[in-house]
Amino acid sequence: MRGLHRIDFEKELNEQQLAAVRAGDxxxxxxxxxxxxxxxxxxxxxxxxxxECGVPQEQILLATFTNKAAREMLERAAAxxxxxxxxxxxxxxxxxxxxxxxRNARLxxxxxxxxxxxRDDSVRLVKQARKERRLDDVTPQxxxxxGWFGLAANRxxxxxxxxLSADPDKTADPEGIIAIHHDYxxxxxxxxxxxxxxxxxxxxxxxxxxxxxxLRYQRQFRYVLxxxxxxxxxxxxxxxxxxxxxxxxxxxxxxxxxxxYSWRGADVRHIMSFPERYPGATVLKLEIxxxxxxxxxxxxxxxxxxxxxxxxxxxxxxxENYRKPRVCVCADGWEQAELLxxxxxxxRRDGYCLRDMAVLYRAHFHTIELERSxxxxxxxxxxxxxxxxxxxxxxxxxxxxLRMLVSATDRLAFCRxxxxxxxxxxxxxxxxxxxxxDSFVAxxxxxxxKLKSLLPVGARAHWSDIDAAIERHLNADGTLDGGAxxxxxxxxxxxxxxxxxxxxxxxxLNDVTAMIDDFxxxxxxxxFLNDVALMSNIDGEDSGSGGGDSIKLCTVxxxxxxxxxxxxxxxxxxxxxxxxxSLNETSDFEDSDAEERRLFYVSVTRAKDDLAMFVxxxxxxxxxxxxxxxxxxxxxxxxxxxxxxxxxxxxAYAVPGxxxxx
DNA sequence: GTTTCGGTTCTTTTT
DNA sequence: GAACCGAAAC
Numbered sequence: 001m002r003g004l005h006r007i008d009f010e011k012e013l014n015e016q017q018l019a020a021v022r023a024g025d026x027x028x029x030x031x032x033x034x035x036x037x038x039x040x041x042x043x044x045x046x047x048x049x050x051x052e053c054g055v056p057q058e059q060i061l062l063a064t065f066t067n068k069a070a071r072e073m074l075e076r077a078a079a080x081x082x083x084x085x086x087x088x089x090x091x092x093x094x095x096x097x098x099x100x101x102x103r104n105a106r107l108x109x110x111x112x113x114x115x116x117x118x119r120d121d122s123v124r125l126v127k128q129a130r131k132e133r134r135l136d137d138v139t140p141q142x143x144x145x146x147g148w149f150g151l152a153a154n155r156x157x158x159x160x161x162x163x164l165s166a167d168p169d170k171t172a173d174p175e176g177i178i179a180i181h182h183d184y185x186x187x188x189x190x191x192x193x194x195x196x197x198x199x200x201x202x203x204x205x206x207x208x209x210x211x212x213x214x215l216r217y218q219r220q221f222r223y224v225l226x227x228x229x230x231x232x233x234x235x236x237x238x239x240x241x242x243x244x245x246x247x248x249x250x251x252x253x254x255x256x257x258x259x260x261y262s263w264r265g266a267d268v269r270h271i272m273s274f275p276e277r278y279p280g281a282t283v284l285k286l287e288i289x290x291x292x293x294x295x296x297x298x299x300x301x302x303x304x305x306x307x308x309x310x311x312x313x314x315x316x317x318x319x320e321n322y323r324k325p326r327v328c329v330c331a332d333g334w335e336q337a338e339l340l341x342x343x344x345x346x347x348r349r350d351g352y353c354l355r356d357m358a359v360l361y362r363a364h365f366h367t368i369e370l371e372r373s374x375x376x377x378x379x380x381x382x383x384x385x386x387x388x389x390x391x392x393x394x395x396x397x398x399x400x401x402l403r404m405l406v407s408a409t410d411r412l413a414f415c416r417x418x419x420x421x422x423x424x425x426x427x428x429x430x431x432x433x434x435x436x437x438d439s440f441v442a443x444x445x446x447x448x449x450k451l452k453s454l455l456p457v458g459a460r461a462h463w464s465d466i467d468a469a470i471e472r473h474l475n476a477d478g479t480l481d482g483g484a485x486x487x488x489x490x491x492x493x494x495x496x497x498x499x500x501x502x503x504x505x506x507x508x509l510n511d512v513t514a515m516i517d518d519f520x521x522x523x524x525x526x527x528f529l530n531d532v533a534l535m536s537n538i539d540g541e542d543s544g545s546g547g548g549d550s551i552k553l554c555t556v557x558x559x560x561x562x563x564x565x566x567x568x569x570x571x572x573x574x575x576x577x578x579x580x581x582s583l584n585e586t587s588d589f590e591d592s593d594a595e596e597r598r599l600f601y602v603s604v605t606r607a608k609d610d611l612a613m614f615v616x617x618x619x620x621x622x623x624x625x626x627x628x629x630x631x632x633x634x635x636x637x638x639x640x641x642x643x644x645x646x647x648x649x650x651x652a653y654a655v656p657g658x659x660x661x662x
Numbered sequence: 663g664t665t666t667c668g669g670t671t672c673t674t675t676t677t
Numbered sequence: 678g679a680a681c682c683g684a685a686a687c
Contacts, residue, residue: 065677094677119676196677263675363674393679423687425665458687534677557675579674599675665687671680 007047007080016286017041021048023251027278029229029271030253033313034300034605035291035563038253042225043073045251046088047080049223057087061221061243063236064092065228067535069561073227089221093236094196094534096243097203100217101194102530107210110194110202113526115403116533117188117195120391121412122146129183135176140167147263149181153197154233154265192409200235207242218245228560229254229274233265241277248278256310260557260599262591263582272311289315291563293322296611298642300604306637307594315605325604325611327635329647333571336616337373339648340568343612344379344551347566352610354380356565358552360603362577366570367553374551384554390532394498394508395515399532401466401489402482405474406525408439417466420497421459428456443474465492482525486516556599559606567607570614573629600634613643617651 013021017037020030021044032038046062049055064070070090078085089096098116105112117125126142126149139145148166152159159181163174188195194202207214224244226232229252232240244250252274259268275281289297294317301315328343330336340359347357359381361367367383374381390396397420403413415429424432432454433440441447448467455463466489473485490512498505498512522528552564571577578596604611615631 067677092677199677260675264677365673368673423665427664555675581674663687665685667685668683670682673678673680 007044007051009044009048009052013037013040013044014288016284016288017044020251020253020284020286021045023282023284025247025249027248027274027281028251029274029278029281029283030251030286031255031271031283031311031313032253032286033255033289033315034258034602035289035315036286037288037290038227038255038286039069039073039076039561041286042227042251042253043076043080045225046073046077046085050077050081050085055223057085058089059220059222060088060225061096061223062088062090062225063096063227063240064090065231066561067092067095069227070095092534093232093239094199097199097239098530098534100203100206100213101199104206104210104213105202107213108202108206111192113192113407115191115193115407115410115413116199116530117191117193117412118391118533119143119146119196120396121193122184122195124412125187126180126184129180129187133176133179133183135173135180138173139176139180140172145177145180148177149184150197151263151265153201154235155267156234156238190409191411192407193412197235200239204235204238204242207239214242214245217243218247221245222247222249224250226250226252227254228258230256230259230268230271231261231264231266232270233261233267234270235265237270250278255313257304257307257313257598258560258602260560260595260602262595268310272309285311285313287313287316289317290319291608292317292605293319293609295322295324295642296604296607296609299325299611299638300601302638302642303597303604303634304601307597309594322609324642324644325607325613326644326646327613327615327638329615329617329631329645329651331648331650332616332618332620333369334373335648335650336570336614337370340370340570340612340614341373341377341379343568347610350610352566354549354551357568358554358559358562358564358566358606359568359570360554360556360559360606361570362556362579362599364555366576370553370570380548380550381553382550384552384558390535392508392511394502394512397494398486398490398512398515399529401486402525403529404440405442405470405480405482405485406529408441411438414440418455420494421455421462423456423458442470443476445471462493465489468492480525482528483516483519486519490516556603560602563606563608565608566610566612567603568612568614569603570616572613572615572632572635573617573619574632575629576619577632578634597634600632 009018009021017040020028020041030041032041046060049060050057062070062073064073070092074085074088074090101110102112105114123142123146126145130136130139130142148159148162152162159178160174163172163177221243224240226240240250254271256268256271259266275283297315297317328339330339344357359370397416400413400416403410404417411433414433418424418429418432419426432451435454436447436451448470452460452463452467469485469488469492472488474480495509498508502508519528578593582592582596613635615635617629619627619629621627
């Protein structure tokens, strides 16, 4: 079959999809409403280019937002083509930028063996700078500052502007913040490190400044495909522009209704202005929805109509009528959990499995009551985790050990490893690092001996265990078998540390072991470290839960691109969804209101058959007080006739002051 | 001066 | 659960 693989494009695609897949050269904007086969169109486009047009794979660039999306599309394309599509450059924007920089960073004065800082590393550096300048009390928290730094980088704006718009009352000290930012940038330089935003920014700088490189890649990438174009920020947009070059063979696929990343610098205007920025662009719309029953789409259409400034699109269902979405008003989070569990049982009687169901929410902490109730009810569930696999302490510890061995300048990794030892904290670790001359070559026995002599007495025995493993596996030329080394360090030292420190040490140990197994698949430590830094979620194939039948719990952001037969939305109360913080913190109220509404729209359109919306009217505070809530504006906006409405008896009594809008 | 420990508080969204 | 703070212990 291989090579002679035939695809009947005309039979397998609808008219609109076919037009997009077979489009000729030149810029193309595909406005793909939810559930209209956006991924299918992209995948078939790749197949079309490879099979029908004979385009060599390395001339195709496919930019996505998540690793998962990239992997999934490649898998589907491979199945379609009946062969390997590994030659296609597919990955997240960060991956692509990283790939460009690893090969060419020297041309713009950067080392090409930089390490990538994750969020946690960045927070540490900012915290340190803030402390050293004694600005702890007068500046916002490190993660807030980093958010502003990131926004400035992603929007290509001066930091001053971002501070001003994020903090209009000028409660923060702009000069102090800029000084901290300065220190942070400096630190990254000495550490030989780039953070996530730098990857994109430096990628753009590389292509702007090194003309021959730019031309080379522009010649190479004759076809540039971008997924989720509505969520690109200015830097990502620029990266695509630079890679595609004057030919402008960009196929941008997206849906302005689903732009939900403005807090990361995304701007709906990029997709809105695509036709102007790429003169002569073809615009195609996909409006035939294969996913949801008409009743669900009615709610979705009604919701999004309340936003202005968008490409008009009306979702049309291909499915039979089924039943109206349900709105369930309840007293508080506990009753919400109770009613949700009742609903789950109803769904099971209708023949749905637990894996057909998902609970969506605006923020992770919204699940507290639900998780407890599900456990009590013995209903298995999986949280599409908030704490990402490679950001948990134990995986980071293991990664730090490898980083320390591979890079002599990686202070963060060095200190992290030393701080695992008893009697070594932040100060001691840093002091030792400085005494070693601001670098540590693990392959040098003399340096390791010196390190040992600098340690507090209580830490030396533990270090010896690690040192012995290094001795056995690290060659004088710096090469090492990372997997074997890690395994021994875990056995001789780290396992005991886990038991001492955590009460769920077993699970953490399993994670570490799994990581070591995974490690074997990489050709070098460098390539492993690279991937780890850019791989946030275990966005693997539901690894743990794959076999089991369980309900999915995840944030709306994580649900993007996914679908389930039955979707339940919780905490649809003003202040929770829409999130009060988001409404407060964005300077332009209308923008944040619109974005929250798009989030609501995304949630609704995840449902294939059944949709249930839960509206708690109160929430208990930590100090025992009760906060009254009103129903979310997004629920109130839905015409009454489109939903089945129930209110629990308790809801009426819950908060005497709270009035229903119906 | 540093580390550790225990109690308290509060959770946006992610590469 | 983890990040922060203050106080005790090294």
